[in-house]
Amino acid sequence: MKPIIAGNWKMNKDPGESRSLVQTLMGLVGDVKDREIIVIPPFTSLPIVAELVRNSSIKLGAQNMHWERSGAFTGEISGLFLLALGCEYVVIGHSERRHVMGETDEVLNKKLKTALDIGLISIFCVGETEKEREQGRTEEVISRQLTNGLKDIENEVHKMILAYEPVWAIGTGKTATPQQAADVHTFIRGQLKKQSSILYGGSVKPENVDTLMVEKEINGVLVGGASLKPESFARIVKYSQ
Numbered sequence: 469m470k471p472i473i474a475g476n477w478k479m480n481k482d483p484g485e486s487r488s489l490v491q492t493l494m495g496l497v498g499d500v501k502d503r504e505i506i507v508i509p510p511f512t513s514l515p516i517v518a519e520l521v522r523n524s525s526i527k528l529g530a531q532n533m534h535w536e537r538s539g540a541f542t543g544e545i546s547g548l549f550l551l552a553l554g555c556e557y558v559v560i561g562h563s564e565r566r567h568v569m570g571e572t573d574e575v576l577n578k579k580l581k582t583a584l585d586i587g588l589i590s591i592f593c594v595g596e597t598e599k600e601r602e603q604g605r606t607e608e609v610i611s612r613q614l615t616n617g618l619k620d621i622e623n624e625v626h627k628m629i630l631a632y633e634p635v636w637a638i639g640t641g642k643t644a645t646p647q648q649a650a651d652v653h654t655f656i657r658g659q660l661k662k663q664s665s666i667l668y669g670g671s672v673k674p675e676n677v678d679t680l681m682v683e684k685e686i687n688g689v690l691v692g693g694a695s696l697k698p699e700s701f702a703r704i705v706k707y708s709q
């Protein structure tokens with residue numbers, strides 16, 4: 469399996485800015501064949517980015533979706549619409565969705581099931597807060613997120629990607645050490661019924677990607693802030709082994 473390098477742009481980049489970001493990025497990583505590169509722009513930029521990356525090696529993902537296929541859910545987006553635009557991936561359970569928007573394990577389980585049904589590959593995020601880590605509850609929290617999130621679909625986890633994103637490392641500049649990340653990845657792998665790629669996310673930068681990717685338990689990275697600058701993201705894509 470190729471290492472996966474995914475860039476989550478969060479609520480940044482309007483359609484014009486997205487166009488120039490992805491055009492520059494394509495110039496920098498267009499020749500990379502041995503890594504799976506995924507860009508995850510905001511919904512409003514998906515059409516323009518989809519058009520630009522079509523026929524390239526860059527894949528498209530969305531940051532969220534609703535669990536229903538259509539209906540009276542004002543302001544929500546169906547996974548079917550994402551597929552129609554050319555998305556192959558969708559992030560489910562990002563910590564900002566869990567902690568800022570209040571999404572529960574049960575809601576995330578419904579979303580994961582729908583994504584599976586319609587053929588979108590979920591990037592399912594789990595991770596502990598700083599307080600939970602200090603209390604020694606990292607494994608307990610992640611185990612709960614996995615058990616509840618994957619309820620009834622445990623045997624289909626090989627059709628998804630997992631992402632370990634310690635909440636205390638997201639957007640804070642604090643990165644888990646390669647050893648801390650590898651330990652939790654090993655724990656996650658032990659909880660899964662089938663093999664799945666497990667990404668690390670949390671302040672991944674050009675300066676720390678090489679040492680993180682040395683760990684064989686880390687199958688790729690989910691990058692927030694550093695994916696907004698094409699040069700930084702390209703350097704992360706081209707991490708050296």
Ligand code: PEP
Binds near residue numbers: 669690
């Ligand atoms: C993220 O948004 O998933 C993330 C890991 O953000 P950052 O790289 O900015 O910490």
